[in-house]
Amino acid sequence: MKAKVRLFARLSELAGTQEAEVELGEGLTAGEVYGLLCRDYPQLAGLGEILRYAVNGEYVTAVHPVGENDEVALIPPVSGGAGAV
Amino acid sequence: MLFEVTSAALDPQRLIDHVREDESGAVALFSGVVRNNNMSRRVLYLEYDAYPEMAESVMRQIADEIIGRWPAVIDVAIQHRTGRLEIGETSLLIAVSAPHRKEAFEACHALVDRFKEMVPIWKKEVWEGGEEWIEGEAVNC
Numbered sequence: 001m002k003a004k005v006r007l008f009a010r011l012s013e014l015a016g017t018q019e020a021e022v023e024l025g026e027g028l029t030a031g032e033v034y035g036l037l038c039r040d041y042p043q044l045a046g047l048g049e050i051l052r053y054a055v056n057g058e059y060v061t062a063v064h065p066v067g068e069n070d071e072v073a074l075i076p077p078v079s080g081g082a083g084a085v
Numbered sequence: 086m087l088f089e090v091t092s093a094a095l096d097p098q099r100l101i102d103h104v105r106e107d108e109s110g111a112v113a114l115f116s117g118v119v120r121n122n123n124m125s126r127r128v129l130y131l132e133y134d135a136y137p138e139m140a141e142s143v144m145r146q147i148a149d150e151i152i153g154r155w156p157a158v159i160d161v162a163i164q165h166r167t168g169r170l171e172i173g174e175t176s177l178l179i180a181v182s183a184p185h186r187k188e189a190f191e192a193c194h195a196l197v198d199r200f201k202e203m204v205p206i207w208k209k210e211v212w213e214g215g216e217e218w219i220e221g222e223a224v225n226c
Contacts, residue, residue: 009134009207010218050223054205057139073136073205077220080133080140080165080206081177081197082117 003066005037006073015041024066030055031062033072050077087162088144090137095164100180104160109182113193117177119170126212133167133176136205147199155192158183165206
């Protein structure tokens with residue numbers, strides 16, 4: 001069972017990719033997917049405090065379950081617009 | 086309503102025309118523009134990254150939320166640009182039409198604030214000798 005993980009901004013630069021795949025166990029949560037991803041990309045570790053999670057394009061909490069073929073996104077604090085954040 | 090993430094240059098008149106209806110007495114337009122300094126650094130240019138599909142659906146959600154708070158609002162349109170933007174270029178446009186200026190201004194202002202908290206778009210600041218992804222306030226959800 002696999003889920004796709006999308007990475008943006010600082011995270012995609014740290015990982016050197018915009019997309020990764022993780023092998024899922026039963027009943028894993030979005031936060032646990034991030035933990036699994038950090039095994040492959042240890043440079044992403046330590047961001048749990050600032051990240052938000054999305055599953056299939058919707059914000060969810062870290063304990064939201066992730067199923068097969070779901071798209072998980074790790075969302076660092078956003079900074080759209082032109083002015084200071 | 087129109088919600089768009091695009092790499093093309095933004096055209097404010099297109100958004101104004103999109104939201105204006107014959108009942109509209111006011112169109113408030115916010116334009117976010119790349120400026121040449123931040124935290125006393127001389128900025129050379131900005132680069133924007135986005136999660137486009139989600140950004141467009143979150144724009145729709147915040148527009149619905151704002152129309153809930155200002156039911157007089159007639160229409161809303163939001164565009165954000167991605168890629169490299171030079172000083173003076175427009176990265177964000179938010180247009181709101183309403184019968185009168187008060188609700189147009191208030192709803193537009195509130196939309197800009199919500200946009201900056203919620204929409205998955207990020208900017209990297211590039212200055213002489215360095216660069217950094219700018220990150221806003223962490224939000225616990």
